[in-house]
Amino acid sequence: MKNKRFYLKFALADLGSRPVDEIRAPEILVALRKLEKREKLATAGRVRAVIGEVFRYAIATGRAESDPTGALRGAIKANKPRHQSAITDANRFGDLLRAIDAYEGRGEGVKVALQLMALLYPRPGELRQAEWKEFDLYNATWTIPASRAKMRRDHKKPLPRQAVALLMGLKQWTGTGRFVFPSERTVTRSMSDMAMNTALRSMGFSKDTHVPHGFRTTASTLLNQTGNFSPDAIEAELAHLDRNTVRAAYNRGAYWEERVRMAAWWANECDRIRLGAEVIQLKEKRALS
Numbered sequence: 001m002k003n004k005r006f007y008l009k010f011a012l013a014d015l016g017s018r019p020v021d022e023i024r025a026p027e028i029l030v031a032l033r034k035l036e037k038r039e040k041l042a043t044a045g046r047v048r049a050v051i052g053e054v055f056r057y058a059i060a061t062g063r064a065e066s067d068p069t070g071a072l073r074g075a076i077k078a079n080k081p082r083h084q085s086a087i088t089d090a091n092r093f094g095d096l097l098r099a100i101d102a103y104e105g106r107g108e109g110v111k112v113a114l115q116l117m118a119l120l121y122p123r124p125g126e127l128r129q130a131e132w133k134e135f136d137l138y139n140a141t142w143t144i145p146a147s148r149a150k151m152r153r154d155h156k157k158p159l160p161r162q163a164v165a166l167l168m169g170l171k172q173w174t175g176t177g178r179f180v181f182p183s184e185r186t187v188t189r190s191m192s193d194m195a196m197n198t199a200l201r202s203m204g205f206s207k208d209t210h211v212p213h214g215f216r217t218t219a220s221t222l223l224n225q226t227g228n229f230s231p232d233a234i235e236a237e238l239a240h241l242d243r244n245t246v247r248a249a250y251n252r253g254a255y256w257e258e259r260v261r262m263a264a265w266w267a268n269e270c271d272r273i274r275l276g277a278e279v280i281q282l283k284e285k286r287a288l289s
Helices: 002-015 026-036 040-062 068-072 089-104 107-120 124-128 161-174 195-202 212-228 229-238 243-252 256-288
Strands: 141-144 155-158
Touching: 002 026, 002 040, 026 040, 026 068, 026 256, 040 068, 040 212, 089 107, 089 212, 089 256, 107 124, 107 161, 107 212, 124 195, 155 256, 161 256, 212 229, 212 256, 229 256
Parallel strands: none
Antiparallel strands: 141 155
């Protein structure tokens, strides 16, 4: 409900005072065009969809006779998915992991957030807005609620021991509050959506090299390259939508044990990748001495 109100506010100035049964497609298009001009194409699409939900409810309750948003399909430019820059080479990923470990800016929370992004590869907003009540550190699980998960269903993730250790350490600092990663300004809000991006830029990783969302591509690429895990288990861990909802419901349970093993393997692999270049350099120095 909160998300829907957020989208409806974009149409409030143009439509808010009108009786729902008098609103026509051209009037809705006026509100959408304003977003289109600002290149907010994804938002415009979501606004149209939420307005459509309002009209369908109005029809069901006898307040309107039709949904004018159907006539607006294709009326504004389609949103083209953005390419999310990501490092997919293991050696370069090791450079990134070491840079994160050495990061000292903007507080410990941002550093831990990036370390967990590498280990767990959730969607950035899922981690940034995480609440302590979602974590069961004793059973090593994190349940992302449907209200925040992109697929609008609860998504349970296994936590490797490295992630549990990071969270246990952070809990000493933020565990008395609601958010795992509170804002620097107030504990009543979560970390800024730019905090991790800004940290990566300060480490020398440009937006064309790696972004927070890119950790998902990194993990997916390297996990698939190993051949050690089924593609379906990897997709389940990424919380990608399975169009066959019956199969999806079955797979979430069927792949759990494999996902637990995969989480542990990936965290250990991150440790190996992180140390790889340092170990090689040390061996080279010893050979030359």
